[in-house]
Amino acid sequence: xxxxxxxxxxxxxxxxxxxxxxxxxxxxxxxxxxxxxxxxxxxxxxxxxxxxxxxxxxxxxxxxxxxxxxxxxxxxxxxxxxxxxxxxxxxxxxxxxxxxxxxxxxxxxxxxxxxxxxxxxxxxxxxxxxxxxxxxxxxxxxxxxxxxxxxxxxxxxxxxxxxxxxxxxxxxxxxxxxxxxxxxxxxxxxxxxxxxxxxxxxxxxxxxxxxxxxxxxxxxxxxxxxxxxxxxxxxxxxxxxxxxxxxxxxxxxxxxxxxxxxxxxxxxxxxxxxxxxxxxxxxxxxxxxxxxxxxxxxxxxxxxxxxxxxxxxxxxxxxxxxxxxxxxxxxxxxxxxxxxxxxxxxxxxxxxxxxxxxxxxxxxxxxxxxxxxxxxxxxxxxxxxxxxxxxxxxxxxxxxxxxxxxxxxxxxxxxxxxxxxxxxxxxxxxxxxxxxxxxxxxxxxxxxxxx
Numbered sequence: 001x002x003x004x005x006x007x008x009x010x011x012x013x014x015x016x017x018x019x020x021x022x023x024x025x026x027x028x029x030x031x032x033x034x035x036x037x038x039x040x041x042x043x044x045x046x047x048x049x050x051x052x053x054x055x056x057x058x059x060x061x062x063x064x065x066x067x068x069x070x071x072x073x074x075x076x077x078x079x080x081x082x083x084x085x086x087x088x089x090x091x092x093x094x095x096x097x098x099x100x101x102x103x104x105x106x107x108x109x110x111x112x113x114x115x116x117x118x119x120x121x122x123x124x125x126x127x128x129x130x131x132x133x134x135x136x137x138x139x140x141x142x143x144x145x146x147x148x149x150x151x152x153x154x155x156x157x158x159x160x161x162x163x164x165x166x167x168x169x170x171x172x173x174x175x176x177x178x179x180x181x182x183x184x185x186x187x188x189x190x191x192x193x194x195x196x197x198x199x200x201x202x203x204x205x206x207x208x209x210x211x212x213x214x215x216x217x218x219x220x221x222x223x224x225x226x227x228x229x230x231x232x233x234x235x236x237x238x239x240x241x242x243x244x245x246x247x248x249x250x251x252x253x254x255x256x257x258x259x260x261x262x263x264x265x266x267x268x269x270x271x272x273x274x275x276x277x278x279x280x281x282x283x284x285x286x287x288x289x290x291x292x293x294x295x296x297x298x299x300x301x302x303x304x305x306x307x308x309x310x311x312x313x314x315x316x317x318x319x320x321x322x323x324x325x326x327x328x329x330x331x332x333x334x335x336x337x338x339x340x341x342x343x344x345x346x347x348x349x350x351x352x353x354x355x356x357x358x359x360x361x362x363x364x365x366x367x368x369x370x371x372x373x374x375x376x377x378x379x380x381x382x383x384x385x386x387x388x389x390x391x392x393x394x395x396x397x398x399x400x401x402x403x404x405x406x407x408x409x410x411x412x413x414x415x416x417x418x419x420x421x422x423x424x425x426x427x428x429x430x431x432x433x434x435x436x437x438x439x440x441x442x443x444x445x446x447x448x449x450x451x
Contacts, residue, residue, distance in 0.1 A: 026065035027281045027290045030261050031307035033062040034070055034080040034089065035268075035279060041299040043215060043254050044191055046124070046167045047182055049143040053078055059091060061306070062279075062293050071106055071113055075099070079302070081127045081134075086308045090116065090126040090134060103136055105151070108306070117153050125168050127177075129198055130314040135159065135168050135177055146179060148198055159200045161402040162186045162381040163356065169193065169217045169256075170225075175315040176202070178217045178225065183210050184399025186352075186381055191215040193227060199317040200379075201404045208336040209242040216255015221263075228255040241336075247285055252277075258303040266292065266303040277301050320406035324440040325378045327409050330427050331370035332386055334413025335395065344386035344394050347372050349439045352381040352400065363387070364437035370413070371427035375436040378405025 038057035045052045059070035059077040071077055076094040078101075083089070089106045103117040103126045117123050122139035129135055132151045137144040143165030149156045159177070160166045164186040170178045176195045183192035183205075191213045193206045206217070206225065214234065217227040225236040226246065233246040233253060251269035254277055258266040265284060268277045278294035294300055332347060333340045349361045366372045366386065376382055382403065385396035403409060 027292055028064075029266075029281070029292070029305075031305045033258070033266065033279070033293075034082070034304050034306060035060050035062060035293065035300050036078045036080070036302045037295045037298045037300050038078070039298055041254070041277065041301050043301075046137065046144055047165045047180060047189070047191055049139065049165055052124075056094075056097075060295075060300075065293070067293065071104075073113075076101075079125050080304050082304055082306055082309075083128050084309055084311045086306055089306075090128060092124045092126060092136075100139075103134070115153075116151060117149055117156075127168050127171050129171060129177075130175070130311055133198070135171065135198065137167050146177070146196075157200070158379075159196060159198075161200065161379045161404075162352070162400055164400075166194075169215075170219055171312050172219050172225075173223070173310060173312050175313040178206065178219070180215050180217070184397075186400040188399065193217045193225075197315045197317075199315065199319055199404065200402075201317070201319060201407045202409070203401050203403075207236055207242060214243070216253070216257075218255075218257050218259075220259050226257055226265075228253040248282070249287060249289055251289070254299075254301045256302045258305050260305065261307070266305075268299075268301045268303060279303055318408075319404055320408075322406040323378055324375050325403035325405060325407040325409065326373070326375055326436050327403060327411070328373045328427070328429070328436075329371060329411050329413065330423070331413050332366055332372060332384075333370040340386070340394055342388065342394070343368060343370060345389040346387040346391075347374070348385040348387055348393075349374065349376060350383045350385070351377060358383070361441070362437075362439040364439060367428035367432070369428045371429040373427075373429045373433075373436045375438045375440050376403055377440045378403055378407065 036057050037060050038053045039055040042052050056076040057078040059080050060067045061070045074093045075096050077091055079092040081090040091104055092101045093104045094101050101122040101124050103123045104113055105116050106113050124137050126134050126136040133148055135148045137146050142163045144167055146159040146166045147156055164181050166179050166181045168179050172178055176197055179194055181194055182188045183190045195206055196203045212229055214227045214229055217225050219225050231252050233248050234243045235246055236243055251271045254268040265282050267280050267282050269280055270277055277299040279292040279300045280289035281292050282289050344366045346363045347366050348363045350358045351361055353359055364372055364374045381400040383397045383400050386394045388394055
């Protein structure tokens with residue numbers, strides 16, 4: 001009789017080894033966890049139009065060290081997003097090895113699964129939005145484009161309006177969508193984090209201290225956004241114009257974290273000589289990780305908690321029914337790299353054709369205080385350059401951006417950063433005229449005002 005506990009313990013240990021993960025001394029976490037387990041994982045493949053899970057993947061539900069498939073009947077499942085009341089889960093699923101990724105929704109109480117969005121192209125990375133909508137990425141020639149739709153699959157709206165790949169990363173509490181793309185936008189391959197509203201307006205970089213690859217943004221309860229450079233972690237904090245480093249144990253990170261109710265982080269990381277990512281619990285600034293879950297021969301990535309969370313703010317769209325947008329610059333002399341030594345004489349606007357070549361749309365005057373007001377084409381790539389009186393370029397945007405048709409937008413300066421507040425004064429261009437210079441069509445572009 002005394003040997004039974006030993007036999008039971010050996011049986012549990014053997015079961016743990018057969019399943020590929022260790023059960024003993026698993027940290028206690030208040031809510032179940034969903035992760036994606038895959039033989040290979042490339043966090044940045046989507047930015048080049050590639051496949052992140054080249055050898056397939058499976059969503060697993062983990063509770064108290066035990067795991068089970070979240071859904072059955074699929075060749076591959078990934079990209080879990082938990083509804084705000086924690087009753088449903090959006091995910092990307094492939095029904096066969098040759099089928100495209102599509103968007104599905106699981107109802108946890110009934111274990112029922114229904115299709116949400118279907119296409120002949122891959123659909124990945126779904127995230128819940130307020131008002132029963134979702135955002136996701138659809139594969140198109142040249143990369144992935146972001147779209148939103150209702151949860152019944154209707155009212156599909158494109159969010160990105162240039163060929164650059166864009167992959168949703170998180171929906172912030174203020175209602176904006178945090179996404180990953182290359183820097184310079186539509187012209188580079190360094191992973192960077194950007195923001196856009198759920199109607200495609202208000203595009204901007206999260207911060208303007210570009211140059212180092214960063215991805216996998218997640219918003220914490222504090223409002224900070226945490227991301228990775230690969231072997232380090234960093235954060236964006238509201239009062240600061242640049243990122244702040246997060247001291248952490250030596251590891252390679254996937255980027256996506258989940259914050260527990262106790263304030264600890266679930267982190268996917270490769271530690272030491274490990275060849276695959278495993279799930280760990282970490283109290284920020286602690287010297288060590290606590291192992292939570294691993295699967296032999298597989299990467300365990302993208303943790304998400306099966307727990308209720310706050311509903312983000314709903315963004316009420318202010319777009320007009322126009323094909324153009326109005327853009328007002330308060331002082332084009334200002335920039336994150338410092339103000340220009342001289343006031344530019346003109347601003348030049350370009351767009352791109354279908355092959356990616358720049359097309360000149362026209363030029364508009366810049367006032368003595370650096371302000372200008374222009375009408376631009378909506379829903380297509382745009383790029384500004386500042387010129388002197390002889391037409392020499394003084395400063396030019398490195399990448400491209402877009403404005404939605406019907407958008408009316410004001411910027412402080414040229415790439416000054418979203419953390420900078422404007423001065424309390426009326427810009428000289430609006431004292432002179434409230435009619436924007438029309439640069440919306442190349443043949444009509446002008447250096448004078450008027451519609």
